[in-house]
Structures are given as C-alpha cells and as structure tokens.
Amino acid sequence: MNLLELLAEPLSYTFMIRALSVTVIASVLCAVLSCWLVLIGWSLMGDAVSHAVLPGVVLAYIVGAPFALGALIFGFLAVALIGGVRDTTKLKEDAAIGIVFTILFSFGLVLISVTPSHIDLNHIIFGNLLGVSAEDLWQVLILGAVTFSILIFKRKDFTLYAFDQTHAHALGMNPRLIGAVLLGLLAMTSVVALQAVGVILVVAMLIIPGATAFLLTDKFSKMLIIAPALAASAAILGVYVSYFLDASTGGMVVLAQGLIFTVVYLFSPRQGLIAAYIATKNRRKSLAAAS
C-alpha cells in the first residue's frame, strides 16, 4: 500500500469524513477566536465559559431547544456570576472564575447523570467525533459559519477592544457591548467545539492556536491566518493519527496542537527559546570582542 492509499483509507468511511470536517471547522473557529482571547487575557474566561455551557446544553436537550440557546444563556450566566462574585466580595477574579465554572460544570454533570436519554450525554464531555451524525454536522456548519462571519466582519472592533477600550469609548462606541458580543461568540464557539473534542478540551483549542501564532508574529492580521492554519493542520494530523493508533481523537488533536506550540516555543525565529539563546550568546561575544 502506498502513502496516498494509506491517507485515503480513512476517508472511505463516512463517519471519518464527518469527524474530519467537524474537527477542522471547530479548530479553525476556535483558533480565530483564540487570537483575541489570548490578547485580552481571557484564557481563563474561555475555560470558564466553555465549561459553564454544559448545564445549558443538557437543559436544552431535555426541553428540546437548540443547544446553542442553552449554551448562550449559561455562558452569559457564568460571566454575570463571575463579575458578581468578584465585585461584591474581596475575592480576586481567578477565584471567582474557579468557583462559578466548576459549580456550573458540576450541575451539568449531575443533570446528565439523572437525565434518561437514548444518546450518551457523556459525549458532550469528551466529544464523540466518530459518532457525528449528519444533523450534528449541519449544526456545526451553520453555527460555525454564523460565528465565524461575525468575528471576521467585526474583527477590527474586537481588536480595538482588546488593545484600547478607553479609545473605543472615546469614539462613542460601547466597549461593554463589544465585550458582551465577544463572550456570546465564545459560548457559540464552545457549542461547535464540544462536538469535536468535548467540553473539557475546548479550552485547549481556545488558547493554544492564538498563543502559538502570537509567538510567531507581531501583526494581528497575520495571527488571524497563522492560528487557523496551524489549528487545521493539527486537526487533520490528530484525526489521522488517532485513526491509525486507535486513540482518543479529541485528545490527539489537542496533543498535535501542543506539539506545534512546543516547536514554535523552541524554534520561533524571533521569540523562540533557541533564537533568544543565540542572540544572548552573540551579544556576549560582540561585547567581549569590543572590550
């Protein structure tokens, strides 16, 4: 069997094509959003919201509403509760985040355990790539397309929000509204991504690609291309490796992202560890030569 046949083999199964499509779509969407999250300093917020949507998704399942609606409501509830706990106590934000999202996540776990269902709701937690139905794929496609379009169309406002909220305010914009929209998109993205890797690993896809791209460039417009490109590569790599090794697909995708991050962290031409080491050495050398 040659390499091409080997690579084509998984694609002869419908479930693999669906798995690959969902993973690539979710990864790209998360990667785009992650560019802003890492710059605003919302990585923990991404962690919190992506976990806190769990009870919303389960409740939506119970009443037969769209998952996205439940996720949005609980995403905003989480952010409101975090703000409330932070502002009305002497606790710092990280404690408020830790308290709120773990409680909501646990509530979701309890709901799953007591909800009789013909589908395995545990798939929400760990993802169920290989069991993606045509209907799931449609939901991911539509939600993903809507979220992606808003992110790209309003990207300059989100970037200004990340860089200088006071200036946005001075121009008569409403920074709080921009922030709220971004949080809403975060909740929607979580719904898309939990199909692929599950609630627990969504946060990885919401941080790693943006962080990796940030180490590679100092132009935001380039981050918006590098991050999704890397994430899509990691998605394809992860899905393939998991197929041949018969390993956890979600886990493999995130491992692939981690591998890319590590390579960039070490070898990035400007900010990588190796480049920094060489630069320091050269400086010492030229200093020694000068003296």
Add this chain to the structure above:
Amino acid sequence: MIATSTTELAVDVSSATVHYGPVLALDNASLALAQGTVCGLVGMNGSGKSTLFKTIMGQIKPDSGSVKIGGTDPLQARKSGMLAYVPQSEAVDWNFPISVRDVVMTGRYGQMGWSRRAKKKDHAAVNEALERVELTEYADRQIGQLSGGQKKRAFVARCIAQGASIMLLDEPFAGVDKRSEATITTLLREIADDGGSILISTHDLQALPQLADEAVLLMRKVLMHGAPEVVLQAENLALAFGLDPMKRDVS
C-alpha cells in the same frame, strides 16, 4: 479640527461629585476649559485626576453635577469624534501585535463604516498625522518597538488623525526623555494654536509653564485654576501636596 461654535467651552464640568463606594473621589469639582487652551492638571496621587478624566470621558457618571463637551451632551460629543485620549504608558499593552500605523488608524474608526474598512481619505489622514509627529519612517514598526517619546507621539498622531478638537493626556511625560518632551510640547502648542483644547495631567511641574496656558490644582476639589506661574507658587502647591513639591520627587 472639528469646528465647534467659538463661544462654547471645550470642556465644562460643573460641580461634579463622584464617590467610589464610601470614598469621596471628586468633591463638587468644576472645570471650564476654553477652546484653544492647554491646561495642566496638577495634584498628588489620589487627588482625583484620573476620576476627573473619566468623568470628562463619560466613563464615570457623577453622583451630582454635569459635564458638557463642546457645548453638547458627552455621548454626542464622543460620537462626533471631537474627544480624544492619550493613555498613560502603564495602561497600554506594548506587546500587542499592532503597528504604529494601525494604532493611528484606530483614530479614524468613528468615521468609518461597520467593518472599519479604511478608505483613501483615512489613509491620507493617517499619513498626514504620522508626518506631523515625525513618525513616518517608524510607521510599520510594532508599537512596542518605539522609544518612550515616540510612543507618546504615536498616540498624539491618533488624536490628530481622528480630527479631535479636545485632547486629554494622562501623564504624557512619564518615562519620556527631555528631548522628546520638548518635541511633544511644541506639537501640543501647535495643536492648541490651531484651536485644539488640551487637558494634561502631569507630575512634571517644571515643564508646565512652557507648555500650559493655565494650570489647575486638584485635591478632590479644584483648589485653584489660573496662570501656571501663579498656581505653581510654592505656597499654593503646599495646599495640594503638603510639602515643598518642586524639590522632591512627587509621586
């Protein structure tokens, strides 16, 4: 410059009182800034300088009192682009992946459409503003790659590109060398001579007389508002600072 009717005050804060919880931050403070003037805002930390700025910017609504910008409601004034702000160095993320040109371009956002796509006139305004602050050759550098004085000039360029007639500068001379300080002073004087109104909070008392037409001494309330030479006399400063501030590093 966006024209405001010549009789209107650029900034008119009247009897503003602001509390943070139980803490009184501004006590019945009034400040009138005429068009075409540079005003230095002097006071120690905790004297309410930032609070007064935020009140003018409309980020804080005073418990009592009112604010008018260019004779109109502050939100309307902001939407018309007449108000611009130069942040304190500490408030800026200097690692942010944005170029000097793009920072200046954000000054144009109020005049752009929904997706903030830059048109020819926006590029022209940005180029002109960069030229004015002498940063053209650094335009494509990441914002953190500039010196302290250049960074400030980049943000002043953003105000110019915006076409703002009222500028608020928060500690523009902190971490700026003397030469850059002189350049910025000249630039601000030019803007004021063109009709711009400038409010500067500063710890740099020595530089104030060359820069400002008037000075305001703040200690939760406006203690004094007048010519810098008068306001900055030692006995007046003692009111706001306690001891002899010209001889000490006031922080």
